[in-house]
Amino acid sequence: MAVAADIPPVRITGADLKYSGDARAGLATASFTPNPEDTTSAFVTITYPAGAHENVSMMDMSAMGRPSGWRMIIGTDVSPSSGPSPALVT
Secondary structure, eight states: OOSSOOSSOEEOOGGGGTTHHHHHTSOOEEEEEEOTTOTTEEEEEEEOTTSOEEEEEEEEGGGGTSOSOEEEOOSEESSOOOOOOOOOOO
């Protein structure tokens, strides 16, 4: 949590860090693709030295009312928003 924005609070598990061993094996590369529907987000493909690929996304914190700064989205929201029940199809 020391490096994660607390909007919303998230839980980071080993599943979120599954390529950490590959990351230590050498130089990784990243390809950034702007999201054509949202200028405050981008898609990122990380290629690790052993050939593993990971697709993640990044968000400009200005979308959350914070100063502009890009952060990788990681973890699972620990307090998902509640809303109305889904509509029933009959």
